[in-house]
Amino acid sequence: MEERLFVRVDDRFIHGQVAVKWVRHLRLREIWIVDDALAKDSFMQGVYGAAAPPGTQVHVVATQQAAGSIAIPASRASPALVLIRSPLVAVDLLQQGLPFSELNLGGLAAVPGATRLSKNVAVTPTQVEALCTLVDAGIRVYIQMVPEEHRIEFDPTVAKGKAVPMNALR
């Protein structure tokens, strides 16, 4: 892995794909969840902390405190995982100056009005806007649920073209 921060959009944060596969694949020791709702919920913080695999530390920070709090690992051999709920948070992180050049789209459940980009990733028009902003800023955005899958590059033109929302397909 080329980066010290592996930033992943996943609305379930830590679950099987992360705990079983990514943690080992990336040799993770630190997981940072950047989420405002979770930062206020001490019960759920405890649950995430306890659910992390042995040997990994989970930290929860609010979006505004993210860049100031996240410790950049010294070595690329063991990057830190940054989990966010939506691409919009990634734009925030970028503006705060958090150093990352790739964004992993791992899992976004379909909500009304969302467009499906792959079987596990559905994005709303605002999220597509955010992703395009990131691509324009030079971030490589790709879809990859688990390490053994191939990466699918996010293509802004295709995503904008897919303007058919989920509801229309029913």
Add this chain to the structure above:
Amino acid sequence: MQVTIGQALLVALAAYLGSSTWFLGVGYYTVYRPLVAGTIVGAILGDWRMGMQLGAAINAIYLGFISTGGTLPGDLIFAGYIGTALGIAGGLDAAAAVALVVPLGLLGSGIWFFRMAADSLFVHWADAFARKGDARGVGLVNLLPGQLLMLVLYGVPAFLVVYNASSGVQAVMSLVPPKLVEGLAMVGGMLPAVGIGMLLSYVATWRVMPFFLMGFLAVVYLGLPVFVVALFGLAGGVLHIQYAGHLSRQREAEAATSDARQRESTERLLSRNDLLGAWFRWLTFSHSCYNYERMQGLGFAHGMSPIIRKLYSTKEQIAAALQRHLLYFNTEPNVGAVVHGVAAAMEEERALGNTELTDEAINSVKTGLMGPLAGIGDSLTQGLITPILLTLGIGLAQDGLLLGPILYVVLITAAIVGISYVSWMQGYRWGKVAVERILRAGLLHDIMEASSAVAMSVVGALTATVVSLSTKAIIRIGPQQVRLQADIFDKILKGLLPLTLTMVVWWLLRKRSPLTVIVWVFVFGLLGTWVGLLGW
């Protein structure tokens, strides 16, 4: 042998049932696995022993098979049911059958994706029943259309392939030059290294790697049965957590602070039967209509239906309750059963007049908990318990003992049903505090650490028994001929090549996808045999 129409139909039905929802939620752990599938197909085709041994060999490749969030590397129904039938009907030996099964499994993986996509449509039928407040209708949609689709998707190809198996396999094998058959057998012996490598990449840590080495050596040099190795692993694992136990004691101290809280009201509306009914439906049908749009959403609502019918009387209330549980939901269903129990408790409190439990509040508890519980659940059930018990079963089956698959089925069923029941009832009794109790008890982490030790021991033992690789190269040093295998490798360490292969594959899997590594194994095995480097 010639397969009759009746036998082909039975194999087709078994192939569907292997992926169906009718086995108390343990189908995925039992009849879905090639070890069990092979035994069933063998019995249908008149040779259970051969079927069982083929199934055991095939299952070794898929030892690292962990499906998370609906991702499947290869299809075990095609590999197990169709693969064993082809092997028996075509008269193939285990190694050659194993090599043919891998492409078959890949072919089948498309079916899974098609099914997950098609089931997304049925969910909208369930939405329509929910709007009418028809809980039974929601349950029926969960059970029927998706399952009928699976019957067609698996039954038809299984019947066609198996019915034409003997002529088909013979036709294919007659085209293949003998040298290539030899190469395929070599590849078949190497492929289990991929399954073991995948499992290692999920389970192995440096803390428990010594157990792998001990398991390997115990088989190669002491000739111990896998079952005995597992017991040594267990003893070592218990010692291991006693020395490393400070971690969990620290967690217990943290947990003590929150143990005092529990559900606020003591009044109960739900009877024991309502609870059992809901748990049973969740256990059995959570994945009946698994789909990309809502994942287990329909299964969740179906499971809640007895609770909803008991707590609410008006059509509007029932409709609203069904609709709030039809939303997206995805977790590991057994440890995650606690969420279903928590949801039942929340519905009960809401019916008792707790106005804080709005639709949004209930949903946010569900969606908040489903992720972390899937993380711990997948690690425990799919990542540890299943491969440990499978390895035991495979070991016994390879010795020709029917006890292998039977013991596996009994133990895994007890483990899964037990975990699901305890989690669900804890969730109902304690509300969301149950999750904290389960996760923070420290016991779970100790169990997982000890299980990794057992897993590493048995996987080390399995490496020694199922992975095979040998060279027939002869080096000439002056007038002397030195056989590389017998005179050098076996003198250093028996099983040196299989062990090295497994370690190399494990390392490759860090960088490459399993599919790529499998292709490399094929190329290396076939080329190596062709040029005379590999052989017996």
